[in-house]
Amino acid sequence: MLAYEKLDGWKVCHELAVATYSATEHVIAEDEDDVVARLRHCALRAAGRLAFGAGSGDQRMLRSAVLHTLSWLSEFGYVLELAKSWALLSPANCANLDALRGRGAFYTARLLDP
Numbered sequence: 001m002l003a004y005e006k007l008d009g010w011k012v013c014h015e016l017a018v019a020t021y022s023a024t025e026h027v028i029a030e031d032e033d034d035v036v037a038r039l040r041h042c043a044l045r046a047a048g049r050l051a052f053g054a055g056s057g058d059q060r061m062l063r064s065a066v067l068h069t070l071s072w073l074s075e076f077g078y079v080l081e082l083a084k085s086w087a088l089l090s091p092a093n094c095a096n097l098d099a100l101r102g103r104g105a106f107y108t109a110r111l112l113d114p
């Protein structure tokens with residue numbers, strides 16, 4: 001088992017990334033600034049940063065990765081609001097993704113506790 005696989009924050013962020021791709025698979029992103037592309041990117045980066053930080057073996061690097069992950073989750077929340085406002089995703093998909101984002105932020109933030 002890799003170091004990041006033990007982190008509850010990573011588990012939820014990974015679930016968010018998978019759910020984001022599933023919820024948006026019917027949408028073709030036109031460029032990297034497209035709302036759907038940004039959602040996918042933020043979800044992927046959140047899980048990826050935690051994996052990177054956990055794999056470093058350095059507590060300072062992990063802390064930095066946690067802070068970056070929280071930033072990616074925050075951006076995900078904003079972009080999800082845009083997607084909801086523009087009706088790009090169903091309300092059920094938006095609610096599910098937002099719940100996962102919140103859980104991911106909760107478990108990730110707990111990694112900052114001493």
